[in-house]
Amino acid sequence: MSLVVYLAALLLAAAAVVLLFRRPRAALRNPLTASTCAVVAIAAASFTCSAPITLASVNRATGITNFGAPLTYALISAHSCAWVVLVIQWRGGPRARLRRMTLASVAVYGALIILIIVLFSLADAHTERLRDLDTYYANTPYMREMIVLYLVGHGVCTVVMGVVCLRWMRQVTGLLRTGLRLIILGVVLDLVGFELAKITAVVARWLGYDLDFLSTTIAPPVVSLGALACSVGFVLPRLLPPTVTHWHSLWDFRSLTPLWLEVGHAATAPKPSPSRWELPHARLQWLEVSIHDALLALAPHFSEDVHRASLERALGEGHSPDEARVIAEAAMLADAARHADPQDETALTGSCRLHTVETHGTRGLLDLAHALQSPVVAAARQGSLATSRD
Structure with a gap:
């Protein structure tokens, strides 16, 4: 399991780095690009923290049993918030309206994160569980509510994203439409492979049954694939056009080199040599x-x-x-x-x-x-x- 989520985190982190360092200053000033970077970066952090190896390390470092659980749930909630904000920014509209919706989303998910931490502090969860915490503590007071809260918060975000992208996909074409299709694929994988699997396993525990494999075996790889599909869907329309441009420019540069070697000696105006770091x-x-x-x-x-x-x-x-x-x-x-x-x-x-x-x-x-x-x-x-x- 750790290998799967670490691989997903690595790929997501690489996407965030490419987005941010392509034009660092412009990326931070552009709300859409900044939101995209936040979504991908928080997703990478979420996957990293959810790996059993990381959970054990966090628990040892803090000295608090199962502290990695609320940390992971808080990151998942922050990731859900970043998704909502990104959809708001991507959809566009008057700045005042975008600002209000963004602040409202941050307030709602900020309150959710605080509740998760408070509920964990009130719960009796002294047995470390690195893989099956959701189902092991499904009937434990306060832990039960904490688990339900983060699942509901993430599920609402996923449904909203899916509905918005479905409506929007009918109005656009080209790369943007392709990106929306990938996002919808990721949303479906998330809903079925993570939300439905986790909720079914938790409810089964409430009813006295054991379907833990849905939460421990099925959910992690499926949600990793879904997150990658969503991230590619967000990144593709923004990175593919400049990537294609630079690829063609590279081949054109190589093709023009013989012409420059033929005539370069005749150039009279001084030209600074291009840096090897130039695109x-x-x-x-x-x-x-x-x-x-x-x-x-x-x-x-x-x-x-x-x-x-x-x-x-x-x-x-x-x-x-x-x-x-x-x-x-x-x-x-x-x-x-x-x-x-x-x-x-x-x-x-x-x-x-x-x-x-x-x-x-x-x-x-x-x-x-x-x-x-x-x-x-x-x-x-x-x-x-x-x-x-x-």
Whole structure:
């Protein structure tokens, strides 16, 4: 059991770290992002505290038998509150209304946590139970009420989340809809695998039956899976788009590197090297700016004769007109890079333009970088094209 909940806690903590440290200052100022981080982080803490190994350690550290139980129940209640607040913030609306609803949720669950602690302090629970405390003390005064309170508090939160997400899912599409579906899956797992299992086991004890396996064996792995599904549902719409952007930026950066190696020596404006800690999208932007600076420096050295000869040769090799045009511009660029001397301003006589870059932006730069592999460009780079420049 400890391994299952520790694994869930680790994955949830990793999600919280990614959310928070992607943009730490902005995350703390944004109520939605801060709420998401709180939900995932408190969930990780709840799972960590609910593991039998952690419970035993907490009990020994405090010197209070079963102190890990109210601590865990308080964290579960705080997690329920964070869920409600997140749904409120995610749904949106007037700030005053959001603030009122958030404060009301915190007040209700804050009172619930206080009641849990008070009831535990009044109860007679001197036998340490690390796995079956809910059912072992199901008939013990005050412990019974404490267990019912945390189950009801968590159950109400889960039902509210499920209803809100179901209604909202009908109004949205795309990643947000996918995220809501994952949240609903997590809610169903939580209701069936945790709430229903725990309540059934506790009620069975009230009636004199033993169904403890529902609480000790079924509930922990199912609620772990449900919490992971909910957390992924919350995180996915916020992290996937920038993750995809950075992934594409990384590949574009690598694809543009040959073009930068071809023309980089001609750049005249000083450019600070990007930090190795910069995200791929920022590095790509730096590289594009640097390449455009080099292209501006090389533009006066573009040769119409090289362009014309390269275009004819590319067409003769069977390339389509569009492919031939890109290859011809890449060949003209390679020829200009071979002849250009940034210190020699008397040579600035060319008037050709790179239509590929002007028309298609980053896509055009990538096309040019790919075209640099053409034999036509290699011939221009070596000066073996028959042109008037030579």
